[in-house]
Amino acid sequence: MINENDVIDTLDELETFLRLIEAGGLGLNNVSGVALATNNANGRPFVAVLDDNQQLLLGRWVTPYVFENGKDMVRYGTKKPH
Template sequence: MNNELSVIDNLEELEAFLLSVENGGLGLQSVEGIGMATNNTDGRHFVAVFNNQQQLIYGRWVSDAVFENGKELVSKGPRRTH
């Protein structure tokens, strides 16, 4: 992951992360999608940012609670616009 120590552990942080990606705050290029995923090696959950070729271009670890309760937020997008 891009920052091993930075785990998103609440829905407000997840929403802020999604808004940052959406608004270009991370400087990522060719963003086409965001999803929740699980690392096959150790089973840890993360939010993944994909490019137009469905390749992972950025990821942030999330807590188990955020993984379970943030799926709708990721699929429907953040509620706030700023």
């Protein structure tokens, strides 16, 4: 489930999205991970929220910049606020 008009185009937006996922703010069940991926049909990059069976629960398109520069944030998580 990806909204065509909902694109994450800054690292700050990616961080906000990841914090929402980490905090359970989107009401998704059985979230087991987040990954950056590309659509097989057109190569468009997106951030994927995955369940226990590695099935897509939610996806958001990302710009190529966010895809390249947000990998560590997705891999290691966001910095916790003090």
